Amino acid sequence: xxxxxxxxxxxxxxxxxxxxxxxxxxxxxxxxxxxxxxxxxxxxxxxxxxxxxxxxxxxxxxxxxxxxxxxxxxxxxxxxxxxxxxxxxxxxxxxxxxxxxxxxxxxxxxxxxxxxxxxxxxxxxxxxxxxxxxxxxxxxxxxxxxxxxxxxxxxxxxxxxxxxxxxxxxxxxxxxxxxxxxxxxxxxxxxxxxxxxxxxxxxxxxxxxxxxxxxxxxxxxxxxxxxxxxxxxxxxxxxxxxxxxxxxxxxxxxxxxxxxxxxxxxxxxxxxxxxxxxxxxxxxxxx
Amino acid sequence: xxxxxxxxxxxxxxxxxxxxxxxxxxxxxxxxxxxxxxxxxxxxxxxxxxxxxxxxxxxxxxxxxxxxxxxxxxxxxxxxxxxxxxxxxxxxxxxxxxxxxxxxxxxxxxxxxxxxxxxxxxxxxxxxxxxxxxxxxxxxxxxxxxxxxxxxxxxxxxxxxxxxxxxxxxxxxxxxxxxxxxxxxxxxxxxxxxxxxxxxxxxxxxxxxxxxxxxxxxxxxxxxxxxxxxxxxxxxxxxxxxxxxxxxxxxxxxxxxxxxxxxxxxxxxxxxxxxxxxxxxxxxxxxxxxxxxxxxxxxxxxxxxxxxxxxxxxxxxxxxxxxxxxxxxxxxxxxxxxxxxxxxxxxxxxxxxxxxxxxxxxxxxxxxxxxxxxxxxxxxxxxxxxxxxxxxxxxxxxxxxxxxxxxxxxxxxxxxxxxxxxxxxxxxxxxxxxxxxxxxxxxxxxxxxxxxxxxxxxxxxxxxxxxxxxxxxxxxxxxxxx
Ligand SMILES: Cc1cc2nc3c(=O)[nH]c(=O)nc-3n(C[C@H](O)[C@H](O)[C@H](O)COP(=O)(O)OP(=O)(O)OC[C@H]3O[C@@H](n4cnc5c(N)ncnc54)[C@H](O)[C@@H]3O)c2cc1C
Ligand SMILES: Cc1cc2nc3c(=O)[nH]c(=O)nc-3n(C[C@H](O)[C@H](O)[C@H](O)COP(=O)(O)OP(=O)(O)OC[C@H]3O[C@@H](n4cnc5c(N)ncnc54)[C@H](O)[C@@H]3O)c2cc1C
Ligand code: SF4
Ligand code: SF4
Ligand code: FES
Ligand SMILES: [Mg+2]
Numbered sequence: 001x002x003x004x005x006x007x008x009x010x011x012x013x014x015x016x017x018x019x020x021x022x023x024x025x026x027x028x029x030x031x032x033x034x035x036x037x038x039x040x041x042x043x044x045x046x047x048x049x050x051x052x053x054x055x056x057x058x059x060x061x062x063x064x065x066x067x068x069x070x071x072x073x074x075x076x077x078x079x080x081x082x083x084x085x086x087x088x089x090x091x092x093x094x095x096x097x098x099x100x101x102x103x104x105x106x107x108x109x110x111x112x113x114x115x116x117x118x119x120x121x122x123x124x125x126x127x128x129x130x131x132x133x134x135x136x137x138x139x140x141x142x143x144x145x146x147x148x149x150x151x152x153x154x155x156x157x158x159x160x161x162x163x164x165x166x167x168x169x170x171x172x173x174x175x176x177x178x179x180x181x182x183x184x185x186x187x188x189x190x191x192x193x194x195x196x197x198x199x200x201x202x203x204x205x206x207x208x209x210x211x212x213x214x215x216x217x218x219x220x221x222x223x224x225x226x227x228x229x230x231x232x233x234x235x236x237x238x239x240x241x242x243x244x245x246x247x248x249x250x251x252x253x254x255x256x257x258x259x260x261x262x263x264x265x266x267x268x269x270x271x272x273x274x275x276x277x278x279x280x281x282x283x284x285x286x287x
Numbered sequence: 288x289x290x291x292x293x294x295x296x297x298x299x300x301x302x303x304x305x306x307x308x309x310x311x312x313x314x315x316x317x318x319x320x321x322x323x324x325x326x327x328x329x330x331x332x333x334x335x336x337x338x339x340x341x342x343x344x345x346x347x348x349x350x351x352x353x354x355x356x357x358x359x360x361x362x363x364x365x366x367x368x369x370x371x372x373x374x375x376x377x378x379x380x381x382x383x384x385x386x387x388x389x390x391x392x393x394x395x396x397x398x399x400x401x402x403x404x405x406x407x408x409x410x411x412x413x414x415x416x417x418x419x420x421x422x423x424x425x426x427x428x429x430x431x432x433x434x435x436x437x438x439x440x441x442x443x444x445x446x447x448x449x450x451x452x453x454x455x456x457x458x459x460x461x462x463x464x465x466x467x468x469x470x471x472x473x474x475x476x477x478x479x480x481x482x483x484x485x486x487x488x489x490x491x492x493x494x495x496x497x498x499x500x501x502x503x504x505x506x507x508x509x510x511x512x513x514x515x516x517x518x519x520x521x522x523x524x525x526x527x528x529x530x531x532x533x534x535x536x537x538x539x540x541x542x543x544x545x546x547x548x549x550x551x552x553x554x555x556x557x558x559x560x561x562x563x564x565x566x567x568x569x570x571x572x573x574x575x576x577x578x579x580x581x582x583x584x585x586x587x588x589x590x591x592x593x594x595x596x597x598x599x600x601x602x603x604x605x606x607x608x609x610x611x612x613x614x615x616x617x618x619x620x621x622x623x624x625x626x627x628x629x630x631x632x633x634x635x636x637x638x639x640x641x642x643x644x645x646x647x648x649x650x651x652x653x654x655x656x657x658x659x660x661x662x663x664x665x666x667x668x669x670x671x672x673x674x675x676x677x678x679x680x681x682x683x684x685x686x687x688x689x690x691x692x693x694x695x696x697x698x699x700x701x702x703x704x705x706x707x708x709x710x711x712x713x714x715x716x717x718x719x720x721x722x723x724x725x726x727x728x729x730x731x732x733x734x735x736x737x738x739x740x741x742x743x744x745x746x747x748x749x750x751x752x753x754x755x756x757x758x759x760x761x762x763x764x765x766x767x768x769x
Pocket of ligand 4 (some may be wrong): 358
């Protein structure tokens, strides 16, 4: 059992948790993740370790309610527990002083881009962050990003805040403005990562993406998380999750991530019906 | 049957008794559930079967058992109806008889050499072992072994498969403080996530683990050694005096043919883990698995894992289930019983066929397997006739889901973080066969991580050998083999 010591929403549907996991807190490096199982009936899902504190023995995760498991997790509060938390898993981000490094986070991807931005800064890079969201209310970690960045940008799809447009447009604008970029990290929805790869490809800028295939064990045992990189199959949980963006087969990743869509939709519908029923029962009981 | 009958029957009379097959669920019924296929012997059946053993002066069966269970003696006790004594006799050499009785490839081991088998069917040693273990468990008289006084030494066991569990069991009995570290949330290794419920009920594995807890063994799940903690840290910071590595052969091989990453293509590990460990067959559990209902499923390979996967797909409602294997049935490494059960359950065996491509649709879903027909040529190094392709024989079988079950390599996590531990080209850990010691002092290894994918009983044997060597190193003593 792993205790949640704090929990709060950062934006609609995006919640940050601090969880007691001293062993993981001690060893974890930027780019690594945990596998979480909420309860006996639960599935195992990967979540990036956004931060950790060795003194308090806690790790931070930031969760977007995407389907049943993440929504169920986001109902938890401080004091609640999670049955299983295993990690740190995956290869730590490859960090060096590249020169000028851009860290791009789309949506909840900012949670994953953030720890790597911190590590890039510590390694002596000039760090530029681009934090993309649908609208103003969905921007997360703005202050944190600002703190570690030499230049911090926020983009919104609807223009309600910061730069009006996609993160790729901002990236292109930086390149067009004459900024010499040595390294780009992009984390977010698959179409965004693919688009970033296409922006940097013609300039030969080293670009890394953190891939999010469906995982089970997270230890290299099942092969379910395999992704195609440079024509070869790689297990994202042990060989990744970060890979050279210019070599990733994004179509295959997108196809594979749809493998359980029918189950996922049904699971979410059941879950929401159950939640509504529970509320109705509670309401009736208090009447 | 009376107790005295054993002495009264002559060897000749005993030879006349036919082998008692185990009662089992009828094939059609069992395709619709995950309950155990075999029901086990009744006491009467067991005693009658035990009478078939002629109590050889030189019991060759014992030599053929990797842990040298005193087969003649325990069967003698069964014949006399002394089932609890028989259980104790087996446990002198085998800590997990309820499991081995179910999954050992007896036809290649103890039963292969049984002298009765020369004239008729061998004594059903495995069935008897299983009966005795179940009898003891159900009797409520499960005896815990004696634990020696505490030595003050601490040993870490990495991995909770049969190798790790056996090593932990023996070390605890010597009086050492043992902690088992397991990467997954559930203990038992392949016994839990690989071998399905219908062949090995998980309750049995759980009870064996509970017994280890009663002996004082501690368990920590969710610890991925190499990531959560390294072997060096275990020894230097956490104060473990020795480490046993029993992490199994958990890195699935794929075939390297086109279409392998289509949706609907699984490794056996993933498919079986989703179904067994994550209980995807039960709608109360959240983990999804491909919906096999009414679909065509093919499993590629011919081992126990392949049979488990194909029979699992059948139970999930698949319409047609195939085994595709590139050699002939004679060469299949699976236990004979599994092949027989698979056939009874309607699995079609497509022999001498080698998949060359997985064919998909535009959305990335599997729709067929392109196979090349093979014929048997000259024998290869292993003495098995080598399959050679038949020219222009390619054709496509309509398939909705495929499970690749062609074996496992070694997981590199520990190797990556503890490079002093010597490994072979294949990635298996190299050990001294007498002691299971690795090239790093105080670190031992055994089971599939050393041998590559093998058997439960060999993994247990390795765990036992290592436990003895660890005890000798820690206490600076020599333990005589009994
Ligand atoms: C290495 C890695 C790090 C991640 N870090 C974060 C993070 O920090 N914060 C965050 O909010 N999300 C993160 N994710 C994504 C997160 O794991 C999924 O959103 C979550 O598993 C969805 O589960 P669900 O039941 O809520 O939704 P579902 O409705 O079941 O699934 C929604 C979508 O999520 C993906 N998904 C489903 N099951 C899994 C699974 N077992 N493993 C991976 N993806 C799955 C599929 O593409 C699916 O279509 C990460 C994923 C990976 C691989
Ligand atoms: C589907 C299937 C069916 C089989 N059927 C039979 C059969 O009928 N008869 C038979 O004799 N054999 C059978 N086998 C083979 C047999 O199960 C194995 O040979 C045996 O389980 C090996 O035991 P082990 O202890 O070495 O490893 P495993 O059983 O593989 O256990 C290793 C354990 O270590 C854990 N682990 C791995 N890495 C780490 C790490 N870094 N840190 C912590 N823990 C870790 C794993 O999660 C696992 O729990 C079958 C195998 C499979 C897959
Ligand atoms: S442990 Fe296996 S090989 Fe040994 S006697 Fe029992 S069934 Fe036979
Ligand atoms: S070889 Fe067969 S008959 Fe002889 S002791 Fe062993 S089991 Fe009994
Ligand atoms: S999640 Fe199973 S191998 Fe990566
Ligand atoms: Mg889900």
